Amino acid sequence: MASSTERVDHTNASDSNMSLKVALSAASPLSLRIIAECPVTKARACDLILPHSAVSTPVFMPVGTQGTLKGITVDQLENLGCQICLGNTYHLGMRPGPDLIEKARGLHGFMNWKKNLLTDSGGFQMVSLVELSEVTEEGVKFKSPYDGKEILLSPEKSISIQNSLGSDIMMQLDDVVSSTVTGPRVEEAMHRSIRWLDRCIAANKNPDRQNLFAIIQGGLNAELRKKCLDEMTQRDVPGFAIGGLSGGEEKDDFWRMVTLSTDHLPREKPRYLMGVGYAVDLVVCIALGCDMFDCVFPTRTARFGSALVPWGSLQVKHKQFAKDLQPIDPDCQCPTCKRHSRAYLHALFKSDTAAMHHITIHNIAYQLTLMRSVRQSIVEKRFPEFIQTFMKRMFPSPDQYPSWAVDALASVNITLE
Numbered sequence: 001m002a003s004s005t006e007r008v009d010h011t012n013a014s015d016s017n018m019s020l021k022v023a024l025s026a027a028s029p030l031s032l033r034i035i036a037e038c039p040v041t042k043a044r045a046c047d048l049i050l051p052h053s054a055v056s057t058p059v060f061m062p063v064g065t066q067g068t069l070k071g072i073t074v075d076q077l078e079n080l081g082c083q084i085c086l087g088n089t090y091h092l093g094m095r096p097g098p099d100l101i102e103k104a105r106g107l108h109g110f111m112n113w114k115k116n117l118l119t120d121s122g123g124f125q126m127v128s129l130v131e132l133s134e135v136t137e138e139g140v141k142f143k144s145p146y147d148g149k150e151i152l153l154s155p156e157k158s159i160s161i162q163n164s165l166g167s168d169i170m171m172q173l174d175d176v177v178s179s180t181v182t183g184p185r186v187e188e189a190m191h192r193s194i195r196w197l198d199r200c201i202a203a204n205k206n207p208d209r210q211n212l213f214a215i216i217q218g219g220l221n222a223e224l225r226k227k228c229l230d231e232m233t234q235r236d237v238p239g240f241a242i243g244g245l246s247g248g249e250e251k252d253d254f255w256r257m258v259t260l261s262t263d264h265l266p267r268e269k270p271r272y273l274m275g276v277g278y279a280v281d282l283v284v285c286i287a288l289g290c291d292m293f294d295c296v297f298p299t300r301t302a303r304f305g306s307a308l309v310p311w312g313s314l315q316v317k318h319k320q321f322a323k324d325l326q327p328i329d330p331d332c333q334c335p336t337c338k339r340h341s342r343a344y345l346h347a348l349f350k351s352d353t354a355a356m357h358h359i360t361i362h363n364i365a366y367q368l369t370l371m372r373s374v375r376q377s378i379v380e381k382r383f384p385e386f387i388q389t390f391m392k393r394m395f396p397s398p399d400q401y402p403s404w405a406v407d408a409l410a411s412v413n414i415t416l417e
């Protein structure tokens, strides 16, 4: 099975020069080669060429907070085949601070990570973690949780920190409103995010080696989303993120905003759906046309002893696994499943944080393997069949399929059996 992907990738490498020219019209250090498009849904498989390496999409990007993923080393992450991961600007900007990281040859040098990095703007963390934050046209004002000093995170400041970090993809500072908020505040935030995008573009000192992504806002209001899409797609940015979702809104609203966004985003640029990481959500949103995803869920849930498996999750702590000598998932090829049993992890969990480490590795491997399988099915033109099999395995019976997923897939011509 692997050979057919290689064959396709290899064939396409020969016309890479032409594709590169087309994609580089924006003169950005990024190019997107579309390898295959699903003839039924909006799914696509692409090669996203970034400054540090190529990324095969659809891609799940694990989240590191302070220059490493909790419970896993950079070498382990690379060995799992991870091609891009996230660094949190807020945490890194506060501690150890951009000056030290710049001295260490950026976040790549600081972490000793050879693949790609995406950094967020820092805004989301600020609004969600810091109680006393205030948003004005200037930026986000907040009190440092480290020393109580008042700090202003402006679009310029956010980009300046991200320039010091040297990430391959930087995110614009946007005006973040909870997805459950309605009314004039959503419209204000949408317009402000457009103005801040222009300030971020102007502030980027490294447009030749760092890609700035715009973030589509507009809450759950289709008119506002469309307006934001119209405005932002007129800007010459290398990629687009769909923001302001996955924050507790109804799933029905969620998928409709996702599909509306992908309908209006340019085909030749990458589409990043922020904060999405549940397996079902990933598969459905790939069908709706998204290429990139990130979420703390797989690593966070691992620390509570929850291992992700094709039939949902497995709670290592549960008594039923105390004498179970099978690996977490007998079909998983990750280092944890090759070496350790459920019973061993169960015993370890009681006394040692090493259990969390083993489950974190498995969960990241699960996400990356899922995305590789999806990609291969798109390349081999059998993505609709893949979804059928995936859903059957994930849910005990079709009447347990979430109705939003059934509706979302029906909107792209897939009727679940």
Ligand SMILES: [Zn+2]
Pocket: 328, 329, 332, 333, 334, 335, 336, 337, 338, 362, 365
């Ligand atoms: Zn595993």
